[in-house]
Amino acid sequence: MDDKQILMIPGPTPVPEQALLALAKQPIGHRSSEFGCIFEEVLQNLQWLHQTQNDVLMLTASGTGAMEAGIINFLSPGDRVLVGCNGKFGDRWADLATTYNLNVEKITADWGKPLDPEQFREKLEADTEKQIKAVIVTHSETSTGVINDLETINRHVKTHGEALIIVDAVTSLGTVNIPVDEWGIDVVVSASQKGYMIPPGLGFVSVSEKAWEAYKTAKMPRFYLDLDKYRQFQAKNTTPFTPPINLMMALQVSLQMMKKEGLANIFARHQRLMNATRAALKQLNLPLFAPDNVASPAITAVAPVQADTEQILKIMKNRYDIALAGGQDHLKGKIFRIGHLGFVTDRDILTAIGSLEATLIELGQDSLTPGAGVAAAAKVFAQSEARAPVQ
Amino acid sequence: MDDKQILMIPGPTPVPEQALLALAKQPIGHRSSEFGCIFEEVLQNLQWLHQTQNDVLMLTASGTGAMEAGIINFLSPGDRVLVGCNGKFGDRWADLATTYNLNVEKITADWGKPLDPEQFREKLEADTEKQIKAVIVTHSETSTGVINDLETINRHVKTHGEALIIVDAVTSLGTVNIPVDEWGIDVVVSASQKGYMIPPGLGFVSVSEKAWEAYKTAKMPRFYLDLDKYRQFQAKNTTPFTPPINLMMALQVSLQMMKKEGLANIFARHQRLMNATRAALKQLNLPLFAPDNVASPAITAVAPVQADTEQILKIMKNRYDIALAGGQDHLKGKIFRIGHLGFVTDRDILTAIGSLEATLIELGQDSLTPGAGVAAAAKVFAQSEARAPVQ
Numbered sequence: 001m002d003d004k005q006i007l008m009i010p011g012p013t014p015v016p017e018q019a020l021l022a023l024a025k026q027p028i029g030h031r032s033s034e035f036g037c038i039f040e041e042v043l044q045n046l047q048w049l050h051q052t053q054n055d056v057l058m059l060t061a062s063g064t065g066a067m068e069a070g071i072i073n074f075l076s077p078g079d080r081v082l083v084g085c086n087g088k089f090g091d092r093w094a095d096l097a098t099t100y101n102l103n104v105e106k107i108t109a110d111w112g113k114p115l116d117p118e119q120f121r122e123k124l125e126a127d128t129e130k131q132i133k134a135v136i137v138t139h140s141e142t143s144t145g146v147i148n149d150l151e152t153i154n155r156h157v158k159t160h161g162e163a164l165i166i167v168d169a170v171t172s173l174g175t176v177n178i179p180v181d182e183w184g185i186d187v188v189v190s191a192s193q194k195g196y197m198i199p200p201g202l203g204f205v206s207v208s209e210k211a212w213e214a215y216k217t218a219k220m221p222r223f224y225l226d227l228d229k230y231r232q233f234q235a236k237n238t239t240p241f242t243p244p245i246n247l248m249m250a251l252q253v254s255l256q257m258m259k260k261e262g263l264a265n266i267f268a269r270h271q272r273l274m275n276a277t278r279a280a281l282k283q284l285n286l287p288l289f290a291p292d293n294v295a296s297p298a299i300t301a302v303a304p305v306q307a308d309t310e311q312i313l314k315i316m317k318n319r320y321d322i323a324l325a326g327g328q329d330h331l332k333g334k335i336f337r338i339g340h341l342g343f344v345t346d347r348d349i350l351t352a353i354g355s356l357e358a359t360l361i362e363l364g365q366d367s368l369t370p371g372a373g374v375a376a377a378a379k380v381f382a383q384s385e386a387r388a389p390v391q
Numbered sequence: 392m393d394d395k396q397i398l399m400i401p402g403p404t405p406v407p408e409q410a411l412l413a414l415a416k417q418p419i420g421h422r423s424s425e426f427g428c429i430f431e432e433v434l435q436n437l438q439w440l441h442q443t444q445n446d447v448l449m450l451t452a453s454g455t456g457a458m459e460a461g462i463i464n465f466l467s468p469g470d471r472v473l474v475g476c477n478g479k480f481g482d483r484w485a486d487l488a489t490t491y492n493l494n495v496e497k498i499t500a501d502w503g504k505p506l507d508p509e510q511f512r513e514k515l516e517a518d519t520e521k522q523i524k525a526v527i528v529t530h531s532e533t534s535t536g537v538i539n540d541l542e543t544i545n546r547h548v549k550t551h552g553e554a555l556i557i558v559d560a561v562t563s564l565g566t567v568n569i570p571v572d573e574w575g576i577d578v579v580v581s582a583s584q585k586g587y588m589i590p591p592g593l594g595f596v597s598v599s600e601k602a603w604e605a606y607k608t609a610k611m612p613r614f615y616l617d618l619d620k621y622r623q624f625q626a627k628n629t630t631p632f633t634p635p636i637n638l639m640m641a642l643q644v645s646l647q648m649m650k651k652e653g654l655a656n657i658f659a660r661h662q663r664l665m666n667a668t669r670a671a672l673k674q675l676n677l678p679l680f681a682p683d684n685v686a687s688p689a690i691t692a693v694a695p696v697q698a699d700t701e702q703i704l705k706i707m708k709n710r711y712d713i714a715l716a717g718g719q720d721h722l723k724g725k726i727f728r729i730g731h732l733g734f735v736t737d738r739d740i741l742t743a744i745g746s747l748e749a750t751l752i753e754l755g756q757d758s759l760t761p762g763a764g765v766a767a768a769a770k771v772f773a774q775s776e777a778r779a780p781v782q
Contacts, residue, residue, distance in 0.1 A: 021415060024411045025411070026394070027590045029403070032714065060452055062451045062615070068614055199635065200636055201637075221492065224455050242453045242582070242591045244592030247592060247635070
């Protein structure tokens with residue numbers, strides 16, 4: 001049936017009705033005072049979301065454009081950088097850094113396993129000549145549902161003292177705590193179609209004072225992604241280039257919703273959604289791809305053994321109108337992923353698990369106890385604190 | 392009154408209701424077959440709009456991002472390029488080319504005057520060693536309302552034989568004829584918030600075979616704006632990075648509308664809107680900034696002598712809810728601009744001119760004959776062929 005689909009991929013995520021309606025407004029001029037007011041409010045709320053006083057710059061770009069901005073503004077060809085690689089997006093950072101002729105040293109872990117902070121510590125401690133200019137970490141690895149231990153890795157970077165820490169927070173910002181100022185994270189990259197609860201088209205980069213210092217000596221040509229241009233214009237509540245005005249109006253709304261919910265509630269909700277999803281999948285004998293202690297509150301990856309992944313995705317989509325994501329690159333056909341980030345509530349998990357149970361039954365998984373998954377999720381919800389009542 | 396504003400700036404332009412409603416749909420997954428179908432249709436219609444068999448690549452970016460892609464994919468540091476500069480956007484191309492260490496030779500004209508094709512011919516003819524690698528021309532100069540003689544300049548580039556021609560068609564594509572294949576235009580850059588009739592957030596670059604040949608030897612690092620990535624993915628009806636899905640759904644609708652209207656009708660409509668606007672302004676004793684023979688069908692710039700530009704803009708906006716644009720850079724306060732591109736019809740011109748007359752009367756312009764502007768516009772419309780009836 002048309003228009004019935006529920007998106008449970010790791011982005012784009014479902015969009016609240018009030019943000020969709022903001023998207024559908026006639027655009028206004030980006031040099032108007034009305035737009036300036038929206039922009040000013042959005043900038044303040046972005047700082048709130050990032051828990052920072054740093055500039056949070058907005059680019060008309062996919063997340064990858066924001067990633068590129070995070071590199072070319074602060075580094076020079078030949079600079080030594082450590083890049084954590086345990087999934088598709090870590091690899092993309094390494095590709096990006098290699099394209100810009102950085103001296104890339106990968107710290108790897110198998111896909112589905114977390115990065116080992118000790119390996120960062122060793123490299124950083126050994127670097128007594130302070131040649132490492134940046135450490136790049138993908139916080140929540142969207143391709144595997146693993147969350148890396150940013151707090152510990154960052155502590156080692158801080159002990160090093162010179163290197164910048166550049167964080168891909170594309171599926172972690174707005175789903176898990178990242179106290180940017182408290183931890184001293186230099187560059188944080190994110191994108192609109194994830195925790196922000198709006199469609200794709202906007203990238204975000206937060207920049208610390210230390211990173212701006214590095215900007216002064218960084219030698220890579222840049223124009224469209226030159227973050228100093230954005231800083232200068234944003235200081236006047238405007239943009240150097242035409243922004244995606246309608247997305248910005250939707251962002252105004254979604255940030256208001258996030259503020260109303262509050263950071264602690266947002267993080268607790270994502271934790272709860274993850275716990276319920278994982279408890280349910282265990283009851284359904286579906287092996288979880290990431291271990292419990294490094295599971296991302298944004299995405300759960302499943303590696304079915306008895307059932308065919310593609311068949312599961314197909315029935316979930318065609319009969320139950322729920323879009324899940326398959327695996328990427330060498331994980332294609334081996335895992336599927338459930339996105340539970342952004343505009344997702346407890347009910348959505350019950351819906352997805354119930355449909356997944358029905359799908360497994362259709363596929364002849366006789367060992368399954370019907371209802372066990374939904375019951376496990378329900379138990380997690382029942383044991384968590386009740387949500388604040390609807391106002 | 393809220394929501395009553397009519398945008399008549401040179402972008403963003405008003406958006407048809409059916410495109411707004413497409414924007415407000417829940418996003419779908421960009422790796423889904425449904426999105427692939429939309430994308431395939433959009434790609435075909437983009438070729439129709441560009442009158443080309445070349446690849447037309449779509450970037451999540453402002454127009455400036457597409458401009459940058461038009462340079463860094465086809466040129467190498469030190470390459471000699473001719474850049475036509477007779478307004479803000481020509482200057483931006485020169486800045487961009489300089490940032491990327493090209494050997495930039497500007498061919499200038501005063502703002503409000505057209506580029507002289509003869510100056511291009513002389514430079515190109517003198518270049519017997521074929522060192523000029525590209526000629527960059529802003530077709531419709533958004534800052535002044537002047538249209539440059541692309542056809543003639545392009546002919547000189549073709550006689551040269553080696554140089555690529557790179558065209559900024561941001562406010563000309565979809566407003567005036569640019570037969571890309573017939574003329575052999577190598578690179579055409581445009582943006583969604585103009586003739587496309589949708590909000591900002593998408594940039595477009597069409598690329599000829601000759602430009603792809605240049606790509607092979609062009610030596611500038613690129614990742615997010617690497618057009619070959621887009622070419623490879625678009626060949627499979629998908630994108631290398633997450634596209635602005637909702638904008639793409641709106642684009643599907645707006646291109647269907649454009650196709651239904653037909654290119655000849657679209658161009659004739661913009662010509663008629665320009666003629667009516669200019670006829671009316673002359674009757675109101677408002678000096679036109681660009682001469683008749685080089686006036687852009689997308690934008691009319693006005694340089695009032697008796698009335699204060701800022702006052703006109705203020706009354707037009709506050710009393711009549713019509714947003715016009717001021718001048719940019721050194722033209723600020725000296726001109727104002729009426730955008731009549733995209734989703735604009737004859738009635739909109741009558742509305743704008745009527746409101747402008749009322750504004751001038753409020754400002755005490757006693758020499759004005761009330762109604763003369765509207766009458767002049769009406770005469771232009773009466774003399775033109777009737778539109779096809781509403782279906």
